[in-house]
Amino acid sequence: MRDLSRVLRPRSIAVLGSGWARNVIAQCTKMGFEGPVWPVHPTREEIGGVPCVAALADLPEVPDAVFVGVNRHATLGVIEELAAIGAGGAICFASGWREAGDAGLQEALVAAAGNMPILGPNCYGVINYLDGALLWPDEHGGRRVERGVALISQSSNIVINLTMQARGLPIAYVACLGNAAQVGLADLAAAVLADERVTALGLYIEGIADAPAFAALAEAARATGKGIVAIKAGKTEASRDAAASHTASLAGGGAPSSAFLRQAGVAEVTSPAELIETLKILHAHGPGLGRQLCSLSCSGGEAGLMADLAATVGVEFPPLGDGQRARLAAVLGPLVTLSNPLDYHTFIWGDLAKTTEVFTATLQGYDAGLFVIDPPRPDRCDPSSFEPALEAIEAAQKATGKPAFALASLPENFDETRAIAQMARGVVPLMGMETALSAVKAAQTVAGREGWRPWPVIAAKAPQMLNEAQAKARIKAAGIAVPTSVSAARLDGLIPDGMTPPFALKGLGFAHKTEAGAVRLNVSDPSAEAEMPGAEGYLLEEMVTGGVAEVILGARCDPVYGATLTLGLGGVAAELLADTVTLVLPVTRVEIAEALRELRLWPLLDGWRGAARADTEALINAALTLQEMLRGDPSLVEVEINPLILRQSGAVAVDAVIWEEI
Structure with a gap:
C-alpha cells in the first residue's frame, strides 16, 4: 500500500499548467494554505501573481504534492520526473486515457509513476479543509474545519455539488478517484480515514474494483468508530446475462451491490441529500445507531406525518413505557394523549424546565429521539420563542447520553448558520422529514459480521447448461431431494416402472421450459403425449404433493x-x-x-x-x-x-x- 500522507497533507505544492494552475493557486490562497505553492511553466514569469520556475529541476525543494494540469502526453514525462526526484504524489488532471479507449497510455502512466502515488488520471484532485491544502482547479463550497467527514467520489461534479451544501456538515477532505489507474478506492479511503481528525466517510461509487479490500476497509473503519455511507451508481443496468436464468434476472442490476454494502457494514443511500444527513449522524454519534426511536412534536399533524413516513421508510416508533407515561403525565396533564410519536401540544411552550423534563423523560426510554421543530425564518420573523425548545433538545441529549436530533420538516427551515452552530454543540440538525428518516434508517445499518470477506472473483467463463436430468442428479448427490423420475431420449423410452401418477413431463434442453411450452402436468400415460419441438430428450417425474x-x-x-x-x-x-x-x-x-x-x-x-x-x-x-x-x-x-x-x-x-x- 502506497503512502498517501504527503499528497493528502502536503507542506509544499507544485502546480503545472497555466489556467488550471492559476485556479489551484487561487484556491490555496483563499483557504489559507501556509506552505509554499510553486507554479512551474517553461515560458511564463508568473501565474496567479506567484513567480514561476521554468522546470521541476528549478524547484527550491522536492514538493510533497503536485497538480499536473498539462495534456496527457506531456503528463507522462512529468510523472516520470516527479517519481525520479522523490515527490510525495501527484494529481493527473488530463483526460483521454482508458476512458477514451487508450488503455496503453494509461498503463504507461502507471509505469512512469513507479512507487509514487498518483490520483487519476482524469481526476479533479484533493481538497484538505483541515490544513487548507487544495490541489483543486475549480470552485467548491467548503470551509476550514478542525474535524469532519471525508468525501471520496468517482464523479467530480457530484462531489463539487456536495461541497455546496448548507446543512452544517463539516467536511474535512474531498478527493476524486478519476480512472483510479494506480490508487484505488480502498487505498484512498484508508488513507483519509487514518487521519484522526476524520470522523466518517461518504462515497459516491460507480464501481468497486477490489471487493475483499473494500470489506476489510469498512471493518477497520468501524473498529475505530468511523462509519461509511455510500451512493452506488449504475444499479439499474441489467446484468449481461440476465436472460440466462431467473436468478440472473432477479439478482441483476443493483441487488449484488446493495447486498455487498450491507454485509460489509456500509450504509447505502440513494441521494446526495440522504448522504449528507447520514454523514451528519455518523460524524456526531459514530456507527451503531439504535433502532428504538421516539418522535416528539408540538403538533398532531407533524406527529401523524412522522408516523406515516416512518412506515414507508421502515423506521419504528415503539410504544412508551409505563414509567415514561407517568413522568410525562405529571408534566403534560390529562389533555395530552401519550403516544409515540408524541404530540406534546403547546401547554409547556416556552417553559424550559418543563420542556426539558418532557424531552428527557421520553428520550430516556429509547436509543435516539427525533424532535420535530421548524424555527421561523430569521429574515422575516422572530425565532426567539423557539429557543427554549431547542435548548431542551440539547439538554435531553446531555442528560440521557442518547442522540437527540432536531428535525426540520423542510430543509430550508434550518438556515446554515443555525445548522453549523447546532453541529458544534453536538446536536445534529436533520433537514426534511423523509430525508431525515431515511438517513436514520441508513445510520442503523452500519454494522457487519466481523471478519467477513466476499469470495475472490473467478475469471470469466464460457459456461454450458446441463439439462434438467443432469442438474438434478448433481443436486441430489449434494443432498437436496428431487422427485422420483425417469429420463429418455424419446417419449416412447419413458418407462415409469414403480412410479405413481400423476406425472410431470418435461422437455430437456430449455433454460425456461414453461415459456417454451416444454412442461405438461397431470400426465397419466407419457406414451400418449405428443413430441415437444426442440426437446433434446424427456424427463418424467412424479408430481410433488403436500x-x-x-x-x-x-x-x-x-x-x-x-x-x-x-x-x-x-x-x-x-x-x-x-x-x-x-x-x-x-x-x-x-x-x-x-x-x-x-x-x-x-x-x-x-x-x-x-x-x-x-x-x-x-x-x-x-x-x-x-x-x-x-x-x-x-x-x-x-x-x-x-x-x-x-x-x-x-x-x-x-x-x-x-x-x-x-
Whole structure:
C-alpha cells in the first residue's frame, strides 16, 4: 500500500499548467494554505501573481504534492520526473486515457509513476479543509474545519455539488478517484480515514474494483468508530446475462451491490441529500445507531406525518413505557394523549424546565429521539420563542447520553448558520422529514459480521447448461431431494416402472421450459403425449404433493463480488412477484434466516392467518448446500432451483438448472 500522507497533507505544492494552475493557486490562497505553492511553466514569469520556475529541476525543494494540469502526453514525462526526484504524489488532471479507449497510455502512466502515488488520471484532485491544502482547479463550497467527514467520489461534479451544501456538515477532505489507474478506492479511503481528525466517510461509487479490500476497509473503519455511507451508481443496468436464468434476472442490476454494502457494514443511500444527513449522524454519534426511536412534536399533524413516513421508510416508533407515561403525565396533564410519536401540544411552550423534563423523560426510554421543530425564518420573523425548545433538545441529549436530533420538516427551515452552530454543540440538525428518516434508517445499518470477506472473483467463463436430468442428479448427490423420475431420449423410452401418477413431463434442453411450452402436468400415460419441438430428450417425474409454498433458490458467480445467493418466492411467477433477497457469499445460517424475513411475502411462509408453516429450515439447508457446491467446484457458474417446493416438513427441488464450464 502506497503512502498517501504527503499528497493528502502536503507542506509544499507544485502546480503545472497555466489556467488550471492559476485556479489551484487561487484556491490555496483563499483557504489559507501556509506552505509554499510553486507554479512551474517553461515560458511564463508568473501565474496567479506567484513567480514561476521554468522546470521541476528549478524547484527550491522536492514538493510533497503536485497538480499536473498539462495534456496527457506531456503528463507522462512529468510523472516520470516527479517519481525520479522523490515527490510525495501527484494529481493527473488530463483526460483521454482508458476512458477514451487508450488503455496503453494509461498503463504507461502507471509505469512512469513507479512507487509514487498518483490520483487519476482524469481526476479533479484533493481538497484538505483541515490544513487548507487544495490541489483543486475549480470552485467548491467548503470551509476550514478542525474535524469532519471525508468525501471520496468517482464523479467530480457530484462531489463539487456536495461541497455546496448548507446543512452544517463539516467536511474535512474531498478527493476524486478519476480512472483510479494506480490508487484505488480502498487505498484512498484508508488513507483519509487514518487521519484522526476524520470522523466518517461518504462515497459516491460507480464501481468497486477490489471487493475483499473494500470489506476489510469498512471493518477497520468501524473498529475505530468511523462509519461509511455510500451512493452506488449504475444499479439499474441489467446484468449481461440476465436472460440466462431467473436468478440472473432477479439478482441483476443493483441487488449484488446493495447486498455487498450491507454485509460489509456500509450504509447505502440513494441521494446526495440522504448522504449528507447520514454523514451528519455518523460524524456526531459514530456507527451503531439504535433502532428504538421516539418522535416528539408540538403538533398532531407533524406527529401523524412522522408516523406515516416512518412506515414507508421502515423506521419504528415503539410504544412508551409505563414509567415514561407517568413522568410525562405529571408534566403534560390529562389533555395530552401519550403516544409515540408524541404530540406534546403547546401547554409547556416556552417553559424550559418543563420542556426539558418532557424531552428527557421520553428520550430516556429509547436509543435516539427525533424532535420535530421548524424555527421561523430569521429574515422575516422572530425565532426567539423557539429557543427554549431547542435548548431542551440539547439538554435531553446531555442528560440521557442518547442522540437527540432536531428535525426540520423542510430543509430550508434550518438556515446554515443555525445548522453549523447546532453541529458544534453536538446536536445534529436533520433537514426534511423523509430525508431525515431515511438517513436514520441508513445510520442503523452500519454494522457487519466481523471478519467477513466476499469470495475472490473467478475469471470469466464460457459456461454450458446441463439439462434438467443432469442438474438434478448433481443436486441430489449434494443432498437436496428431487422427485422420483425417469429420463429418455424419446417419449416412447419413458418407462415409469414403480412410479405413481400423476406425472410431470418435461422437455430437456430449455433454460425456461414453461415459456417454451416444454412442461405438461397431470400426465397419466407419457406414451400418449405428443413430441415437444426442440426437446433434446424427456424427463418424467412424479408430481410433488403436500406443498405449502414455492420458492426460488439460486447461487451464481459474480464478476465483482465473487458469488451471490438469491432466494425468495418462486415458481412460474418468480419474476412477476420479484420478491427475492440477494446475499453475497459466504453467508451463515443465521444470515439466511434473517434475509428470509425481509421478503414482502414472508408471512406466507410463516403460517399466514392460520395456514400451514413451510419448512424454512429445509430451505436454509438447501441454500447452504448450493453455497458448498459453488465453493467446492470451481467449474460451476450457476445453480438454480425453481421451484423448490416447501412442505410442512422437508423440501423437494422440482426444477433445476446448472451452468458450468465444460
